[in-house]
Amino acid sequence: MRRYLALLFVQLRASTALALQYRVEFLGEGLLALFWTLWSLVPLLVVYGHRPAVAGWSFDEALVVMGWFTLMKGILEGAVNPSLTSVVEHIRKGTLDFVLLKPADAQFLVSTAKFEPWRAVDLAAGLALFGVAFHRMGRWPALPDVVKGFVLLACAAVALYSIWILVIAAAFYVVKVDNLSFLFSSIFDAARWPSTVFRGAWRLIFTFVVPLALMTTYPALALLGRLDLLTTALSVLGAALFATFARLVWLRSIGHYTSASS
Amino acid sequence: MLRTLRALPTLLGVGLSEAVAYRAEFLVWLLSTNMPLVMLALWSAVARGGPVGRFGQPDFAAYFLVALVVRLLTGAWVIWELTYEIRNGTLAFRLLRPVHPLLAYACENVAAMPLRLALSLPVALVFFLAVGHSHLTSDPLLWAIFPFAIVGAWLITFLAMSLVGALAFYVESAGSIFEIWMGLFGVFSGYLVPLDLFPKPVTALARLLPFRYMLAFPVETAIGLLGRGRVLAELGLQWLFVGVIGALALFAWRLGLRRFAAYGG
Numbered sequence: 149m150r151r152y153l154a155l156l157f158v159q160l161r162a163s164t165a166l167a168l169q170y171r172v173e174f175l176g177e178g179l180l181a182l183f184w185t186l187w188s189l190v191p192l193l194v195v196y197g198h199r200p201a202v203a204g205w206s207f208d209e210a211l212v213v214m215g216w217f218t219l220m221k222g223i224l225e226g227a228v229n230p231s232l233t234s235v236v237e238h239i240r241k242g243t244l245d246f247v248l249l250k251p252a253d254a255q256f257l258v259s260t261a262k263f264e265p266w267r268a269v270d271l272a273a274g275l276a277l278f279g280v281a282f283h284r285m286g287r288w289p290a291l292p293d294v295v296k297g298f299v300l301l302a303c304a305a306v307a308l309y310s311i312w313i314l315v316i317a318a319a320f321y322v323v324k325v326d327n328l329s330f331l332f333s334s335i336f337d338a339a340r341w342p343s344t345v346f347r348g349a350w351r352l353i354f355t356f357v358v359p360l361a362l363m364t365t366y367p368a369l370a371l372l373g374r375l376d377l378l379t380t381a382l383s384v385l386g387a388a389l390f391a392t393f394a395r396l397v398w399l400r401s402i403g404h405y406t407s408a409s410s
Numbered sequence: 411m412l413r414t415l416r417a418l419p420t421l422l423g424v425g426l427s428e429a430v431a432y433r434a435e436f437l438v439w440l441l442s443t444n445m446p447l448v449m450l451a452l453w454s455a456v457a458r459g460g461p462v463g464r465f466g467q468p469d470f471a472a473y474f475l476v477a478l479v480v481r482l483l484t485g486a487w488v489i490w491e492l493t494y495e496i497r498n499g500t501l502a503f504r505l506l507r508p509v510h511p512l513l514a515y516a517c518e519n520v521a522a523m524p525l526r527l528a529l530s531l532p533v534a535l536v537f538f539l540a541v542g543h544s545h546l547t548s549d550p551l552l553w554a555i556f557p558f559a560i561v562g563a564w565l566i567t568f569l570a571m572s573l574v575g576a577l578a579f580y581v582e583s584a585g586s587i588f589e590i591w592m593g594l595f596g597v598f599s600g601y602l603v604p605l606d607l608f609p610k611p612v613t614a615l616a617r618l619l620p621f622r623y624m625l626a627f628p629v630e631t632a633i634g635l636l637g638r639g640r641v642l643a644e645l646g647l648q649w650l651f652v653g654v655i656g657a658l659a660l661f662a663w664r665l666g667l668r669r670f671a672a673y674g675g
Contacts, residue, residue: 180586187593191602195452198462198607203455334442341448345455350448 155252156260163263178269185218185273188340203345210342211281212371216301216364217340219274223305224336226267231259232312233329236319244405255398258316259309278371289371296370296380303387304363310387310394311358317394317401332358339364362386417509418517425521436522440529443481449602450474463607469633472545473604475537476629479530481601483523484564484624488515492575493584501670512572512663519568547634555641559628562648566624566655573659579666594619600626606635620655623648 167174192214196207205213235258238244247257282288289297315328335358338346343354343361354360362383369375429436453470456462465473492515495501504511547553574591578584596602598621605616605626616622627644630636636644 176586180589183590184593187597190597191449194603194607195456197609199456199459202452203458328438331438331442334444337445338448341452346448346451347455350451 152252152256155256159260160263164265167265174266177264177266181222181267181269182273185270185277188218189214192340203342205342205345208281208285209368209372211277211284213342213364213368214340215274215277215281216304216367216371217274218270218277219301220304220308220339220363221336222267222270222274224308226264226270228259228305228309228312229329230262230264232316234258234261235316239316239319239405248402248405254402255313255395259313290373293371293373296375297367300362300367300370300375300380300383303383304367306387306391307359307362310390313394313398317397320401320404336360342368359386359390414509414513421509421514421517422521425518426524428518429522429525433525436525437529439487440482440485440526443478443485445601446474446478446481465604465607468541468545470604472537472541472633473629475533475541476632477601477625479533479537480560480563480625480628480632482526482530482533483560484567484628485526486519486564486568486571488519488568489571489575489584489588491515492572493578496575496578496670497582499671505667505670512659515572516568545633547632549634549638551638552631552634552636552641555645556628556631559631559645559648562645562652563624563628565652566620566648569652569655569659570620573655573662576659576662576666579662579669595621595624598622599624600629617644620651623651 192207192210195202196210200206202210235244238247238258244258248254250257311332315332318328338350338354339360343351343365346354355362366375366379366383370380450470453462453465453474454467457465457467457470460466461469492501495504501511504514507514570591571588574584574588577587581587598605598616598619600616600622605613605622608616616626623644627648631641
């Protein structure tokens with residue numbers, strides 16, 4: 149366990165050093181992230197310019213969901229996406245051999261291969277959105293609710309990561325999955341809206357197929373103090389099951405890896 | 411010129427067989443154009459209590475379903491190929507051929523049209539079942555203009571991508587510049603929010619930007635939100651944008667090629 153923590157630290161340091169080499173890009177991407185956060189508020193402002201509440205969500209409450217969305221997006225693009233895109237590259241070129249030869253768990257190595265530290269801007273922007281939302285509501289979340297929120301954040305990150313591991317597992321069979329990542333990002337975009345807004349087919353998809361509700365709506369409800377303990381427990385259980393499933397699929401499909409170029 | 415014309419059928423044929431060969435990828439790519447459906451669900455929820463502006467629930471359904479069809483028909487992906495080929499130097503192969511590379515890209519894009527039409531059909535079917543044709547314009551003149559509006563929209567999309575893609579000759583992060591373009595597109599084209607629902611000054615501003623003519627203009631023509639006079643005026647403006655952006659793209663392309671060194675190729 150301590151060995152893996154040390155490994156994680158080393159990988160993080162390497163990514164940071166790499167990012168610091170490209171300082172102009174660092175600044176540019178940071179500014180771009182800020183622009184995106186503000187820009188993505190436009191549809192929200194238009195919707196709430198016409199209505200005081202949508203599907204039982206007031207503007208401030210929807211802003212909390214947006215905050216979680218920004219946070220999750222930072223995690224997705226800063227910690228999950230970069231590593232896993234490089235795995236796909238490894239699989240295609242056959243260089244995954246070098247990773248598999250190392251004396252550590254392959255899944256751990258490939259999922260910590262690369263971080264993009266400037267995505268921290270997204271995390272800060274998400275927290276700022278919480279600040280604005282709760283300031284406008286004139287109350288602050290109680291401590292147990294904050295704890296619940298962050299437990300759910302962990303679950304959401306696990307779910308997100310597991311989906312990605314499943315996508316990678318698919319890459320062992322159908323080498324080209326760049327498009328799948330594109331499709332996933334396009335679906336993930338819907339997470340910026342409270343999931344109860346959606347009805348029918350969309351709600352089923354967003355709750356069970358791609359658990360967007362778990363990623364942004366539940367944490368927001370927790371922070372607003374409206375999520376009961378049972379749902380929280382079920383979410384934790386669901387995320388754990390999902391992660392186990394992804395791990396099993398990963399182990400199975402890595403058995404199918406036949407070094408591409410040798 | 412004549413040589414290029416003679417090459418066209420072959421180029422189109424190759425493009426079509428490529429699209430058919432990579433049909434799974436093509437399908438996934440088109441499936442990621444799901445934003446209009448998400449926005450449709452959202453705006454339906456907003457309009458549940460009563461119409462928003464002049465949009466009721468069926469109006470939103472009509473708007474976003476037509477928007478989906480227009481987007482499926484006018485989408486382009488040339489920028490990703492272009493920046494990739496410039497960075498890798500594989501563009502050199504295209505330059506060896508006696509056909510302008512932009513034209514070759516355009517052919518690849520247009521050649522996928524049968525597949526795109528096939529995918530738009532179910533959407534259109536859903537439209538007629540869910541909304542009914544009463545929400546489409548019944549003016550034959552507008553329907554005659556509609557194909558031109560679609561072609562214009564596709565040309566703006568394609569040429570703008572070529573223009574930004576040509577920047578990859580100069581800077582490495584042409585992709586980020588294009589992301590900003592897409593961000594502006596999302597708001598000012600009516601992709602996320604029908605332009606009518608913005609405050610008046612924003613709607614007026616959107617009319618002066620090219621984004622509206624890439625999506626909202628054909629959509630609003632089809633669902634009969636615009637009168638004949640407005641449609642004709644906006645069609646003129648649309649093709650003006652096509653001309654200006656096209657000229658800029660060719661200019662940037664010509665300047666950029668001088669710097670192209672086919673590194674790594």
